[in-house]
Amino acid sequence: MLAVICECNPFHNGHKYLIETAKRITGEPVLAILSGSFTQRGEAAVCSKFERTRAALQNGADIVAELPVVYAVAAAQRFAQGGVNIAKAFSSVHYLAFGCETDDIQALQTAADAIYNETVNALIARHMQSGAYYPQAVEAAVREACGDTAADVLQSPNNILAVEYLRALRGTSIVPLPVKRTGAAHDSDTGSGSFLSASALRKKLRGGEDITPYAPFVPKDITYPGLLERALLFRLRSMTAADLRALPEVGEGLENRLWSAIHTYNSVNEMIDAVKTKRYTHARLRRILCCAALGITEDLQSRTASYARVLGFSDVGAALLKTCTCEPVTSPADALRKPSPNAVFLQKDILATDLAALAYADVQPCGLDFHTKMIRQNCI
16 A cells, blocks of 8 residues: 555645556555644644545545644654654555655655764754754755755755655655655645645635636635634633643743733734744744644654544555554544543544634534544445
8 A cells, every 4th residue: 555644735636646646656555644624834724624535535545544633733753753653554555655846765865864863963953053943954954964965855845744754764664755746836826737736725715716727626615714813812811831831842931932922912923923033933833823722732742643543435445444553443432432542632633623613604513523424435
């Protein structure tokens, strides 16, 4: 089987191209490991995980498993590790495919290996002491120690994530399969042919525009992140500096600056603008605030979950579910009835869905994780 870690926010022609290309190269069925109700940018996904599951199954995936929200809203290293842990839990997974700006596996591997180099790590520490945030520090350190070829791959978000996938795959038999992106660049507002970036498509959807030229599946109901602002402000105003300090990616007194901003400004954007530095970027701060909303602490995010929440499967995928060696969750209600160290992670997934339900123009019901049937594609 071939694993793909994805957000599909929304599912578009680029995702279809990745799945079709990887399938053609390997001849393997696809396990899609999908971010659920929130994504790495710290926002509610543009449509439900159930709609995105259906889109993936209709366009080449055979099993869709949810990436726990604890990792889906994490920085690249933990995002990648969380996804790879699920891939490893299926004994039938032989490949991990990912889209990136280069398919030069040697350059990607050199960059990944550099992180374990003592010289590189010393340089990273030095750059961070000078005020650089982690991705910048890594790129600068790799450039100094390993040269421009390896460092250049660290200049794009998808390549950075690819490097983290390679790091997470160390010690496994899973073969990495980089697939060079085609069409629109990451976060670009312009496209090429039938390809447009996910961020541009989200803008079109939320602006009421048609995305059918760029996506094989158009969601019926979409979210508007601004609708969650007051709920987030309530949560933030309920927290102490100690609560903020316990969140992932918070250090060096950031909790005090956050607490001050929370009690000074009346909008999330104003808070972020007041706290932002070279090290604490908009994206990092939005992840932190998302973790605050969901009660995700550094302690929880640093732990390892060992379950696979299955959102849907095809007739081919049904047989491959038997190769899952961790706790398979096909019914959250059944899973929560028995004691399990995974319960706290699964409860966060459920909370995330209930919170995201407030981001629709018409508020969605609570408890969708319990009331939505497993999505089955081409199953007899």
